[in-house]
Amino acid sequence: MTIPATMRALLLKHDGYSAAPSDASLADMASFVELGEIGVPEPGPSQVLVKVRAASINPSDVMFVKGLYGQPRHKGQPAGFEGVGEVVAAGSDAAGQKLVGARVAFPTGLSNWGSWADYAIAEAAACIPLIDGVNDVDGAAMIVNPLTALAMFGIVKEEGEKAFVLTAAASQLCKLIMGVAAEEGYRPIAIVRRDDQIALLEKAGAAHVLNATAPDFDAALKAVMKKEQPRIFLDAVTGPLAGRIFNAMPKRGRWIVYGRLDTETTPIPEPGQLIFMHKRIEGFWLTNWLRAAAPERRVGVVMEAQKRFADGRWSTDVTAVVPLDEAIARVPGELAKPNGKVFIAP
């Protein structure tokens, strides 16, 4: 295959971090990335060059381009943390050479060459060669959400209680978690903000779905907590709502923050609960989890994720697949639609 000298990509417009708080919406995408033409990168010895077929847009991508994610931006580099594509070149290491010609799901985390581009660079060891049953959009969203889902559900299982709480429960990530959980007899308590999500999430595996904007929410929450005694609260929103949920949890409750969709101040309503009820507040970040997890556990969740997409237990709800050239004009509008995922396809 002939590899061109240059390629199109959505390039970061800023360096480092931003001090301005913001949420996970992307109405002002043009403030953060621009379509540009740059040289096609060369893979290092342990890397591969992937011709991108599709790249997903995760909440973590949005926070990253805004400078609000835990990694610094590099101006002029393509954005995009994961994608699917064909390996068209590789560095000198055998691991990468063996992948040439393969269709792979890939993360770009360590390479600084993002997936919102015609070509991307990934570490060969981090690529997942895809079996035929996995389609391109599933492959493009195979890593960030599925691994986070399986890793966080692992925390629920370690803690032992069958019930656990989720905010922003209509997200793709939460639907993945609830599917696995329901299969294994766990009881997700899904917190949402709209009644039309209730039936959808019950189907996705939720044991209870509560609308946080309903007038009887606090009473309903209290009743569910009493009945189900959840220990783990997987929280993507923070802010006052998350504080109220944590406050209603029983003894030994653990508030695990993995997202920050609400930028309002986050209160701890009754700090005495930390003392007398042995509650605690912590965070989850896939990057840290991958660093700290035992290799067999890491490989286990990767295999598990691929099997689930291949046999149809998991699938990706697609809002839109937007061509790279149209991304800045169309992605903000597509992202604002509920319940599905948006992809960029060169």
Place this chain on the structure above:
Amino acid sequence: MTIPATMRALLLKHDGYSAAPSDASLADMASFVELGEIGVPEPGPSQVLVKVRAASINPSDVMFVKGLYGQPRHKGQPAGFEGVGEVVAAGSDAAGQKLVGARVAFPTGLSNWGSWADYAIAEAAACIPLIDGVNDVDGAAMIVNPLTALAMFGIVKEEGEKAFVLTAAASQLCKLIMGVAAEEGYRPIAIVRRDDQIALLEKAGAAHVLNATAPDFDAALKAVMKKEQPRIFLDAVTGPLAGRIFNAMPKRGRWIVYGRLDTETTPIPEPGQLIFMHKRIEGFWLTNWLRAAAPERRVGVVMEAQKRFADGRWSTDVTAVVPLDEAIARVPGELAKPNGKVFIAP
């Protein structure tokens, strides 16, 4: 020794818990306890009856009488979590019988017969027979603060970093912690609210003392955090100040709440730090620690505490020893004075 039929005691005026938030001041002591005459209790098989010589007033006592501590109140029972006195009677078990005649430090935690009285009931197994070098006020404050100090300093040691942060650092508890810490080469960072406490705490073992009301506090805090890289923050206050301190801590910082002196809302200034900086927020309660700790660890800290008081490495700063009859009139005023401890003596 003849034991009378009745005794004087400061009796709880309310049952259970209170819903009204409050701080650790006790200006309205008369709202919560009253001087009364009740029957002298009979020790159960595993218990002893102690003729009280002195009883301390800890912040946990204040929170308890107000109904804001992790144990329910029982109306008509004496308050007071610990004291010193002579064992004058015992239940049938050999452990208690052996203590008759001994001067002991005692906790009342499980007996519901408090130490703010002429006589108190304690579990024989929890009493600490005192050696001569330990005076009565040291004995009366031998358990709650010293064991909390040694248990929390144990957490600092387990975490490994030499530096750690303390709020309400002029408290007796913090002075105990700083003394042990300095001896072992640890570097306490003491946060106070008044300049006249600075020299005092440097003497007590603080590596740094910062006045939180100083105009350059945030800059000074930032500089100290950068230099010392503390991991543990032992917090007795909560509220906005504690949030600011947690926010300034480096990666992997742990905010350990053991008191609630500030009743203002407690914010988590940047919840993203929980995710990307691996910080967490938890609580410490001696009662839980004693339940969970290995017996040899428990015995170890009790022995260590007594040795430290006996050989003079630790001593108790006394603000006042107030007679039981005068307690309700005088204790609020004495408690409002800084830097020392208030005792009640029958």
